[in-house]
Amino acid sequence: MADSSTPAVQIEGLTKVFRLPLRKEKVVAIDNLSLQVGAGEVYGLIGPNGSGKSTTMKVLLGLISPNAGRASIFGLDSGDTASRGSVGFLPENPYFYKYLTGSETLAFYGKLCGLSRKEIRSRSDELLEMVDLTGARNRRLGGYSKGMLQRIGLAQALVGDPRLVVLDEPTAGVDPSGSRKIRDLVLELKRRGITVILSSHLLEQVQEVCDEVGIIFNGRLVREGKLNDLVAIEDQTEIVLQNATPQLLDGIAGLVEREDCAQLLSCGHPRTTLERLFLQEINEESKTGGQDT
């Protein structure tokens, strides 16, 4: 039975082996994997293709069953259908029913979550507003762009008011501005206290939104911890100055030289990221009449 400190997700000794059809070979997709995600955290699961991220998520969501170990969501076994009452899931590259409109899609998933008509209506309005698709609510999904599909996918994941949201490569195939919108939505979920498990290849984005990160390789969790602890270089310090004169910089360099225990490693202009540059240009263009992506 769960207690008040029950984590949102608890995975213990999980192992999943796939047998190749018509062969004796076996593929170990997950190998004795254990991890824990606290309620309200944003957890990034990163790793190369085929490392076992999606398989871990599928076991957690009850889509496949493990050969060994167990996974639970808020204390309920992930094989129990009731555990999915607290989960929203956005799979990688999802296709929804393209003959349904945005509103109809949310109504369908809302009914599956047991919402009443009134609840579906208010929840749909709120979510379409949140994912910036109010204007496209009556358009069929067949006419949606990739970024819009990801956002309606995120809305369907949230329709049942879940406390855990699992996102598998939510920005795959989405352009940088669409990707930024999704990143902002993840931050919004975090602000609302919703636990998020996120798998992505875009490490910079993972770094921007995640509290905790697990690195998975060959089905094993090779590194895990608080993001700040993992990425901090303990013996280095960064100072960023605005409008520093060459004399000031020389003075600082001189001060450092006089200290035996410290060393100046580099001094120069910090660079913006290509993503920020792209978004800046796009934003300026959109002010002169861009369109939704």
Add this chain to the structure above:
Amino acid sequence: MDSEAYSTELSRQHKAFSPSRVWAIAGNTFTQLVRMKVFYFLLIFSALIIGANLLFLSFTFEQELKILKDVSFGAMSLFASIFAIVGTALLIPKDMEDRTLYTILTKPVPRFEYLLGKLMGILLLIGVSILLMSLLFFTVLYIRQHGILAEKIASLPRHASETDIESFRESIFSRGLQPELLLGVIAVFLKAAVAAGVALFVSTFASSTLFTIIVSLVVYFIGHAQSLALDYYFTQGELHSAGQRFLAGLVGVVFPNFQLFNVTDGLTAGEVIPASLMARLVGLTAFYLTIYSLVSWMVFAKKEL
């Protein structure tokens, strides 16, 4: 709410079976297929029965009405069975390919509810399409029987009595639109429902839509031929060993005997369909749908998605 209270509340609120979830999936399945413009087939059906009407005008009215009924029932049965197999084959394999299935099964939806919803959706589609085809068929039949009567009256000598006209009317109308035809419509629906059950089962282990269609069609054709083959072997005494008899019996259970549902031939020839036969067909349909749904669920419940 703390985690303990939350998980307890989740377990309490979750219904092991929810008709509203099943209905949501059924309604969505129906909407999806309707929006794929499947009802355009009605144009082909209309062309077929109107064509059958025009092509055989030189025949006697008995032959003409029989041909119209034969063609209409034949086309209804063909379209309904195609809908049942192709429509069902389009559903689950496509949901798997598109990963839409993941978004449904990661909601609190048990797998048997998903299967049941899909089956109900396709049965709803078959029911509506048969209803529309029947309306078209009955309208054409009604118009034609009145047309034939008018032609007959016009060709009668002027001194023809009311009794003669009444006799013609009875003779023509008895071969035209009769309430018994509804039994044929029901039989067409039941046969298509069983075909949908077969396709549902195949789609639970199939890897693609094409595979589902091909295997279901094979089962469909074997289902039409199996009774003939079994009758032949049993009456000829070809099955000597218990093993052979068991195998033949197994084929009879695994492959639905679709031939039993072909009651429309007798119906259009003026035969009476006994109530016991219809009750047997309804019972058989319920039996096959239950068996196929249960086996589908057993396969699908363990399926690694």
